Amino acid sequence: MKKIDVCYSPELINQFDLTDRCIVVIDILRATSCMVAGLGSGVESITPVATVEECEALGTQGYVMAGERGGQKLPQFDIGNSPFDYMKREFRGKRIAATTTNGTRCIELSKGGSEIVIGAFLNLSAVVNHLKDQSRNVLLFCAGWKGRFNLEDSLFAGAVCYSLRNDFELESDAAIGALAMYNSMKVDITAAISNSDHAKRLGRFGIQKDIQYCSRIDEFETIPTLVSDRLVINS
Amino acid sequence: MKKIDVCYSPELINQFDLTDRCIVVIDILRATSCMVAGLGSGVESITPVATVEECEALGTQGYVMAGERGGQKLPQFDIGNSPFDYMKREFRGKRIAATTTNGTRCIELSKGGSEIVIGAFLNLSAVVNHLKDQSRNVLLFCAGWKGRFNLEDSLFAGAVCYSLRNDFELESDAAIGALAMYNSMKVDITAAISNSDHAKRLGRFGIQKDIQYCSRIDEFETIPTLVSDRLVINS
Numbered sequence: 001m002k003k004i005d006v007c008y009s010p011e012l013i014n015q016f017d018l019t020d021r022c023i024v025v026i027d028i029l030r031a032t033s034c035m036v037a038g039l040g041s042g043v044e045s046i047t048p049v050a051t052v053e054e055c056e057a058l059g060t061q062g063y064v065m066a067g068e069r070g071g072q073k074l075p076q077f078d079i080g081n082s083p084f085d086y087m088k089r090e091f092r093g094k095r096i097a098a099t100t101t102n103g104t105r106c107i108e109l110s111k112g113g114s115e116i117v118i119g120a121f122l123n124l125s126a127v128v129n130h131l132k133d134q135s136r137n138v139l140l141f142c143a144g145w146k147g148r149f150n151l152e153d154s155l156f157a158g159a160v161c162y163s164l165r166n167d168f169e170l171e172s173d174a175a176i177g178a179l180a181m182y183n184s185m186k187v188d189i190t191a192a193i194s195n196s197d198h199a200k201r202l203g204r205f206g207i208q209k210d211i212q213y214c215s216r217i218d219e220f221e222t223i224p225t226l227v228s229d230r231l232v233i234n235s
Numbered sequence: 236m237k238k239i240d241v242c243y244s245p246e247l248i249n250q251f252d253l254t255d256r257c258i259v260v261i262d263i264l265r266a267t268s269c270m271v272a273g274l275g276s277g278v279e280s281i282t283p284v285a286t287v288e289e290c291e292a293l294g295t296q297g298y299v300m301a302g303e304r305g306g307q308k309l310p311q312f313d314i315g316n317s318p319f320d321y322m323k324r325e326f327r328g329k330r331i332a333a334t335t336t337n338g339t340r341c342i343e344l345s346k347g348g349s350e351i352v353i354g355a356f357l358n359l360s361a362v363v364n365h366l367k368d369q370s371r372n373v374l375l376f377c378a379g380w381k382g383r384f385n386l387e388d389s390l391f392a393g394a395v396c397y398s399l400r401n402d403f404e405l406e407s408d409a410a411i412g413a414l415a416m417y418n419s420m421k422v423d424i425t426a427a428i429s430n431s432d433h434a435k436r437l438g439r440f441g442i443q444k445d446i447q448y449c450s451r452i453d454e455f456e457t458i459p460t461l462v463s464d465r466l467v468i469n470s
Contacts, residue, residue: 008384011246015383148250149243151408173386173432177416184415192415197408 003137004164005171006157006178009144010102010109018112022136024119024127024160025110027143028152029198030081031103032224033120033214034066035231038086038096040123040220045230046096048104058097067099071205082210083122095230102143107226110141118224118231121156121189121214126221128163130234138168140178151181151196152214155189158182190215238372239399240406241392241413244379245337245344253347257371259354259362259395260345262378263387264433265316266338267459268355268449269301270466273321273331275358275455280465281331283339293332302334306440317445318357330465337378342461345376353459353466356391356424356449361456363398365469373403375413386416386431387449390424393417425450 007013026032035046047063049055052074059065065077066085073080079088079096086096110116114136119127131138140160142153158178161170170176185192193199193215194208202211225234242248261267270281282298284290287309294300300312301320308315314323314331321331345351349371354362366373375395377388393413396405405411420427428434428450429443437446460469 008243009247011250012244012383015246015381146250148247148407149409149412151411154408154412172383173389174384176386176430177384177389177412180416180419181412184419195411 001169002135002167003171004140004161004168004175005138006140006142006161006174008142008149008154008174009147010106011147013109013141016139018110018139020136021113022115022117022131022134022138023110023113024117024138024140025103025106025143026119026140026153026156027100027103027106028120028156028193028214029202030083030210030214031100031143032118033122034081034083034086034098035118035224036120036122036220036222037083038091039224039231039233040222041087042092043086044093044095045232046098046224047230048098048100048107050099050101050104052099055097055099063095063097064091066096071202082207083213084210102145106141106143113139116226117234119156119160121217122219123222124156124159125218126223128160130223131160131164132167145198150198152193152198154178155182155185155192159186162186236404237370237402238406239375239396239403239410240373241375241377241396241409243377243384243389243409244382245341246382248344248376251374253345253374255371256348256374257350257352257366257369258345258348259352259373259375260338260341260378261354261375261388261391262335262338262341263355263391263428263449264437265318265445265449266335266378267353268357269316269318269321269333270353270459271355271357271455271457272318273326274459274466274468275457276322277327278321279328279330280467281333281459282465283333283335283342285334285336285339287334290332290334298330298332299326301331306437317442318448319445337380341376341378348374351461352469354391354395356452357454358457359391359394360453361458363395365458366395366399367402380433385433387428387433389413390417390420390427394421397421
């Protein structure tokens with residue numbers, strides 16, 4: 001039986017052997033939700049970068065520049081870090097360069113794996129079905145926040161474990177714990193996420209709309225997959 | 236309102252400000268359960284040490300030497316790492332030197348805090364009442380296993396959060412997550428712990444009896460507290 005495990009923070013990723021794994025990177029608020037929403041709405045590719053400078057360099061090559069610092073869009077950028085930005089009609093067929101600190105770091109740290117895909121509530125069932133159909137063991141990699149455990153990413157990991165509990169062996173206590181958290185909170189995931197630390201921080205910038213949207217399930221069947229240094233639709 | 240937070244692994248302890256905190260060190264299988272059982276049964280003090288050599292040095296001073304490596308008692312030691320060893324009548328009034336890798340490390344890492352106490356299911360209510368009665372913010376510090384998240388320590392943290400949910404603010408997602416795990420599994424904590432990674436590893440050495448005992452609640456009212464380098468009863 002294939003195995004599935006959960007890493008709660010980039011600070012713990014060294015405890016996992018990524019070799020021959022399928023890694024699902026999870027940063028629900030809001031990096032991976034944006035990636036799913038964007039590619040699911042016709043964006044051609046999303047290139048995650050760590051710094052503003054890298055993003056600007058790609059901007060000179062015609063990329064749409066996306067990103068925030070401290071929860072606010074940078075003035076020289078085209079869009080911020082809201083999934084609604086990524087879904088705009090004008091970006092269909094475009095390439096986006098996105099600065100995300102957590103998200104980019106996790107994608108970098110995942111590069112020992114055999115396949116790197118992007119998970120969010122917005123594409124939950126698509127991710128689950130893909131994991132069933134492929135043959136590798138799986139690691140659900142929560143981006144957390146500044147290295148800390150966070151609720152929304154862990155709940156998503158728990159939702160995936162729940163959906164795959166008959167197809168995969170829960171490999172460690174972390175997977176069992178994520179499933180238990182999900183079982184305890186699944187009656188109202190939106191409420192749980194709205195009470196998370198991250199939502200409270202983001203709430204200060206008045207983006208409850210984003211938080212509500214990022215907790216919606218199965219808006220897209222898109223599975224963003226890392227190919228070289230860009231995310232594209234897995235097909 | 237006082238705050239309570241949870242650290243799931245020694246690898247994450249740097250994310251917490253320990254200043255003026257009461258730290259509860261948790262290593263259910265089996266270090267902190269042994270400490271509670273021993274001091275609750277009349278042992279005078281328990282000195283946690285990291286290495287076999289330190290333990291032997293204290294042995295020459297008349298300490299009872301306790302410890303295991305790879306789940307087995309060391310031949311030159313008096314007792315292993317079972318709570319039943321610590322409760323033997325012959326050790327009443329004795330000082331024990333105990334080698335525990337995880338437990339000792341966590342106690343060392345806790346030394347920035349104002350008070351360091353030892354928690355286990357065996358003294359759950361005593362710990363809860365103590366935390367209510369004292370004035371500091373609290374950190375529940377799970378020893379984990381080799382730096383990894385583990386279920387039994389996290390469930391104990393969740394049980395404390397559950398008991399204190401009206402007296403303390405759950406400070407972060409980690410505390411909310413621990414509470415959710417506990418809520419999901421509280422109907423049968425013994426079964427949950429028996430299915431944990433650690434129990435499965437220990438089970439290979441045929442110590443189901445220890446695991447069952449370590450999941451018993453409120454066998455003692457003892458709160459082991461660190462004073463200098465030894466654990467004694469808080470009085």
